[in-house]
Amino acid sequence: MAIWDYANPTRFMRLADRILPWLIGICVIAFAIGLYKSFFMAPEDYQQGDTVRIMFIHVPAAWLAMMCYSVMALSSIGTLVWKHPLADVSAKCAALIGAAFTFISLVTGSLWGKPMWGTYWVWDARLTSVLVLFIMYLGLMALWRTMEDPIKAGKAAAVLTLVGALNLPIIKFSVDWWNTLHQPASVMRLDGPTIHPDMLVPLLVMAFAFSVLFFVLHLRAMQNEVLRRRVRTMRQKAAASARPAAATATTQPAE
């Protein structure tokens, strides 16, 4: 079945209803395993002690912050190039979730930074570019709210989203391009991860759990957005059918 077959919102709603219970189950199990491994199996770091446990939520949240924006960028291409009816729905619904994960990564990073770096915040490339990402999410959410017509808002937001996607490589490579307090990549490297498997496995399980959580929330939010547009159309239909009657009622006394 081609992706175009899911352009029909009703078919998408039915498919999402079928997938969601499975995804929720996988998500709960993955979080249970991930949290157990993070607190009961992963050892303390020889330098950072127990604060390394912040990594098990900070790193997946940071990955998800970027993944959400990548989903929005791909959806924006779908909106502008293929005019897929669910593409702008997908982009709009990923924005709040992405903003939430970016917020988590900024706050947990800040709380991790205080005991390790001696400060909650520094204006270095990695932290600043992630803050810019957070502001981009808020700006896009504001843009969607300023336009009443979701199709027009979707197109405007798609252009802005694609411009903002330039920030993604800056975030990823900021630790290589500039001097920063933030450590360089230690998992996604060409020469393999530099983290010991005792810490890497819980981290990957938590990253998987967070990713599934994103798909659950995203699918559910997309279903809600489809319903919101149905409600909007029905209200417009009701208003349109009420208008001639109201016009007749107002003109009658004058006759």
Add this chain to the structure above:
Amino acid sequence: MDPFDLGPHAGFIIACYFITISVVAGLIAWVVLDRRQLNKALNELEEQGIKRARGNQAQS
């Protein structure tokens, strides 16, 4: 290894997990409450006799 002894920086670790759980709970509440509200609005419109275009089936 005692998982309940988080060392001298326990406050930072607990704060991180607490904030994360709160934000995730907020997201879950957002999708659940939004759905409830939309279903209510759809039902009210259907009770008024307003039909959906192309006769799509109602979603739960």
